[in-house]
Amino acid sequence: MRSPSSPSDAVVIVGGGFGGLFTALALQRRQPSCPIVLIEPRDRFVFQPLLYELLSDELQSWEVAPRYDQLLNNNICWIQDSVVHIDQSNQSVQLASGSRLGWEQLVLATGSKANDFGIPGVKEHSSGFRDLSDVSRLKQWLNTLRQQRDADAGLIIVGAGPTGVELACKLADLIDGAASVRLVEMGDQILPGSTAFNREKAQAALERKGVAVQLNTSVREVTSSTAVLADGAVLRHAGLIWTAGSSPAIPAITPTPALERSRLAVNDDLRLVDSDNIFALGDLSARPGSPWPASAQVAMQQGDTTAAAIATLRMGEEPQPFQFEDRGEMLSLGVGDATLTGMGLTLAGPLAFQLRRATYLTRLPGLSLGLRSAGAWLLSR
Numbered sequence: 001m002r003s004p005s006s007p008s009d010a011v012v013i014v015g016g017g018f019g020g021l022f023t024a025l026a027l028q029r030r031q032p033s034c035p036i037v038l039i040e041p042r043d044r045f046v047f048q049p050l051l052y053e054l055l056s057d058e059l060q061s062w063e064v065a066p067r068y069d070q071l072l073n074n075n076i077c078w079i080q081d082s083v084v085h086i087d088q089s090n091q092s093v094q095l096a097s098g099s100r101l102g103w104e105q106l107v108l109a110t111g112s113k114a115n116d117f118g119i120p121g122v123k124e125h126s127s128g129f130r131d132l133s134d135v136s137r138l139k140q141w142l143n144t145l146r147q148q149r150d151a152d153a154g155l156i157i158v159g160a161g162p163t164g165v166e167l168a169c170k171l172a173d174l175i176d177g178a179a180s181v182r183l184v185e186m187g188d189q190i191l192p193g194s195t196a197f198n199r200e201k202a203q204a205a206l207e208r209k210g211v212a213v214q215l216n217t218s219v220r221e222v223t224s225s226t227a228v229l230a231d232g233a234v235l236r237h238a239g240l241i242w243t244a245g246s247s248p249a250i251p252a253i254t255p256t257p258a259l260e261r262s263r264l265a266v267n268d269d270l271r272l273v274d275s276d277n278i279f280a281l282g283d284l285s286a287r288p289g290s291p292w293p294a295s296a297q298v299a300m301q302q303g304d305t306t307a308a309a310i311a312t313l314r315m316g317e318e319p320q321p322f323q324f325e326d327r328g329e330m331l332s333l334g335v336g337d338a339t340l341t342g343m344g345l346t347l348a349g350p351l352a353f354q355l356r357r358a359t360y361l362t363r364l365p366g367l368s369l370g371l372r373s374a375g376a377w378l379l380s381r
Contacts, residue, residue: 006235009035011094011310012103014083014251016040018296019281021365022084022303023310024076030311032075037101039093041082043067046131049296049360051334054136055376059357063364065132070298071233083110086253088278103312105277108264109299112246112283121222126158126242129167141239142171147177154180156227156237158219160190165202167241169334172209178236184227186218186244191331193293198331201339201348209334219244233317238359246294248284260286268321270306277313279306292324300363301325330356 011027013020016038023040044065053059068078079101086108092100114130116122129138145153154333157164160183172181183190183206190206190213191199206213211302221228222242227235248263258265258273263286265273272278282299288333292298302322309319328342330352338353340346347355 005051008106010037010099010102011035012037012039013103013107013109014039014093015109015111015284016042016045016078017109017282019111019284019303019306020301021045022300023073023107023109023279023281023306024072025365026304027310028073028075030307031314033110034311035077036075036315037077037079037097037103038068038072039079039081039083039101040068041080041096042131043069044132045071045365047364048130049330049361050328050357051135052166053357054132055138056170056335058335060176061132061360061374066364072284083251086251088253088255088257088275091277094136103277106279107306107310108251108278108280109282109303110249110251112294113249114242115245115247116242117245119219119221122219122242124223125224126240128165129241129243138171138239138241142174145175145238147172149178150234150238153238154182154236156182156184156235156240158184158227158240159189160185160213160215161243162191162194162329164241164243165190165206166332167243168211169202169205169209169337170332172211173334177210181209182235182237183211183213184217184219184235185213185215191350194329194331195341197341197346197348198339200327201259202331202333205333205337215302219348243247246283250284250375260288261291269309269319270302270322271309271319279309280303281306293326297327298324330359332356346352 013289024036027036044067046065047295050059050064054064072078082096084096092102094100114128128134155209157168168181168183191202212318218230219227219262220230222240227237227240264280264284266285266287270279281302283294305322312319330340332338336353337358338354339348340356
């Protein structure tokens with residue numbers, strides 16, 4: 001981490017998730033002399049698609065959550081701080097520490113946060129599954145349940161999107177019959193945005209692992225030991241994980257920018273509507289018309305495109321529009337099991353699990369880190 005300062009011609013990137021980090025690394029490769037400032041309060045980058053393998057100890061924390069000071073070279077200035085306000089008029093950002101930074105181009109990649117939809121008790125009595133602290137909390141719950149082996153106790157996961165389904169399969173394997181796992185979804189099917197093949201394989205995995213799936217069921221209130229459903233039914237739990245939704249984490253910006261579906265509205269080249277030098281990536285942004293999926297692969301590709309766009313702008317030319325290349329969908333379905341569609345493949349089982357992990361390892365930021373991680377995995381085989 002460096003002291004909060006930046007030259008007036010710097011590219012300032014707010015947020016060190018997939019979009020922000022991949023922008024910084026790609027831009028540094030394209031223009032090694034370009035001053036780049038990355039503002040990120042966390043000390044580690046979390047490769048979220050592999051958190052399931054960290055939960056099951058199939059991977060280690062250094063593989064899934066490397067430190068920023070290991071990923072960034074001396075040409076990228078990392079400031080461990082948060083942005084509290086952005087002023088478009090004078091091209092400055094204000095940090096929580098009180099410092100102000102100027103920019104020539106600004107990249108907003110602050111991602112999303114859990115959305116509890118105002119349901120009482122969710123914030124106080126549930127866990128998410130987004131970072132290392134969530135993994136640690138779930139490991140503690142698993143250890144307690146294994147020791148108690150209470151047939152009436154169990155874990156409840158609310159939300160049957162990819163995170164909820166993947167987590168249910170992994171927890172069912174790890175809990176090994178010591179308690180129940182229940183998946184609650186307000187819609188009429190699991191994985192509504194997934195391919196039919198992946199949905200069918202996931203449904204079969206949930207049934208095989210004994211996960212109780214309740215569809216068309218919404219939660220009205222959460223307490224430390226119960227979930228109250230909309231119909232008044234009460235479910236006991238020894239831990240509740242909330243994966244039912246997210247909302248964009250938009251920093252305070254003046255003048256207020258245009259929004260699209262509650263996200264920052266961007267043009268096809270990922271610049272804010274009515275802005276020449278501010279980009280917004282990932283879960284934070286949406287374009288009018290056909291939306292891009294809210295996924296890690298979109299954010300990574302947008303990072304590469306944004307780096308190219310900024311390099312183009314700094315040469316006095318106009319950037320090309322972002323073209324998303326859909327590389328398919330991969331889902332973890334428990335220890336040693338997965339399903340995938342895309343890249344010319346439709347596959348499920350142990351081989352899909354190995355391909356999924358190998359694919360993600362090659363996408364880990366920092367070539368040396370990816371090689372070390374892949375080598376450690378191969379040596380463990």
